[in-house]
Amino acid sequence: MTMTMTTRRFTGHRVLLTGAGRGIGEATARRFAAEGAAVLVTDREPERAERVAAAITEDGGTAEAYGCDVTDDAAVRAAVAHAAETFGGLDTLVNNAYSCHPDPSAFEDLDSAAWYQDIDVTLHGAARCVRAALPHLAAAGGSASIVTVGSVNAERHFGDHAYSAAKAALASLTRTLAVSCAPRGVRVNLVEPGTIRTPAWSGREDALSRVAAHYPLGRVGEPTDIAAAITFLASPDAAWITGITLPVDGGLLISNLGMNEAMRPGAAAE
Numbered sequence: 001m002t003m004t005m006t007t008r009r010f011t012g013h014r015v016l017l018t019g020a021g022r023g024i025g026e027a028t029a030r031r032f033a034a035e036g037a038a039v040l041v042t043d044r045e046p047e048r049a050e051r052v053a054a055a056i057t058e059d060g061g062t063a064e065a066y067g068c069d070v071t072d073d074a075a076v077r078a079a080v081a082h083a084a085e086t087f088g089g090l091d092t093l094v095n096n097a098y099s100c101h102p103d104p105s106a107f108e109d110l111d112s113a114a115w116y117q118d119i120d121v122t123l124h125g126a127a128r129c130v131r132a133a134l135p136h137l138a139a140a141g142g143s144a145s146i147v148t149v150g151s152v153n154a155e156r157h158f159g160d161h162a163y164s165a166a167k168a169a170l171a172s173l174t175r176t177l178a179v180s181c182a183p184r185g186v187r188v189n190l191v192e193p194g195t196i197r198t199p200a201w202s203g204r205e206d207a208l209s210r211v212a213a214h215y216p217l218g219r220v221g222e223p224t225d226i227a228a229a230i231t232f233l234a235s236p237d238a239a240w241i242t243g244i245t246l247p248v249d250g251g252l253l254i255s256n257l258g259m260n261e262a263m264r265p266g267a268a269a270e
């Protein structure tokens with residue numbers, strides 16, 4: 001006899017995700033919904049959020065779409081209020097929206113508008129969402145959490161100065177919030193993805209193929225790899241986990257494959 005076990009960890013759970021109109025945010029919204037959560041799919045591009053919410057609904061899940069740019073305080077407050085009213089409260093906030101401008105060849109040529117935008121969306125955007133969501137999360141009765149999407153860029157040099165600085169700041173914010181929010185029954189954690197095959201990489205599939213060789217597990221990540229980690233951290237299985245930074249990176253941060261290759265006897269001669 002074959003037994004199929006469907007895990008539904010989020011029945012009755014209410015989730016708001018930012019930047020969830022595609023990529024990692026979309027995969028995470030779909031995973032929460034597939035496991036029983038009601039999800040508010042928010043994105044700066046409302047039609048992207050609509051598409052994802054419609055797909056979830058078509059699959060039998062509970063989802064609504066909401067246009068929300070995380071740089072806009074009023075929009076963030078409105079989105080959080082909408083989730084709380086529609087679903088009767090909020091259990092999980094997923095901070096996923098980001099901005100990343102490519103570096104110029106010299107740091108002094110970095111355009112200051114680009115610098116501020118990367119920091120504003122990536123760092124301040126998460127802080128805005130946390131401020132708006134906290135009263136609702138604290139009212140959820142001890143099962144609430146915040147999961148923020150960071151990046152391996154916070155830990156090592158991969159370029160993108162402003163984006164990387166903002167992602168590193170998110171790790172600190174995660175720790176300080178974890179302690180200050182613990183007495184209110186809200187856990188706060190961070191996931192740091194390595195390279196993930198999302199629409200952010202469209203047109204650069206050749207680069208994705210090349211970087212795969214730098215991953216000990218032999219491939220780049222898929223959005224579902226990150227959705228699995230985010231939903232774990234939001235689930236009751238992580239009830240005693242707060243303030244952590246969890247790399248989900250196929251072994252990238254603990255490896256040094258380039259140097260290993262350079263040290264291999266005969267490598268230079270080939």
Ligand SMILES: NC(=O)c1ccc[n+]([C@@H]2O[C@H](COP(=O)([O-])OP(=O)(O)OC[C@H]3O[C@@H](n4cnc5c(N)ncnc54)[C@H](O)[C@@H]3O)[C@@H](O)[C@H]2O)c1
Binds near residue numbers: 019023096121197
């Ligand atoms: N894809 C990767 O290789 C990778 C690697 C490390 C970390 N990450 C992180 O994962 C997260 C998601 O990345 P992705 O690759 O899925 O991105 P993506 O570009 O595919 O999707 C991001 C979504 O965010 C929305 N967005 C952009 N600015 C916004 C704003 N101001 N307010 C609200 N929404 C906004 C976009 O409209 C888009 O739908 C980000 O935090 C990113 O830093 C991604």
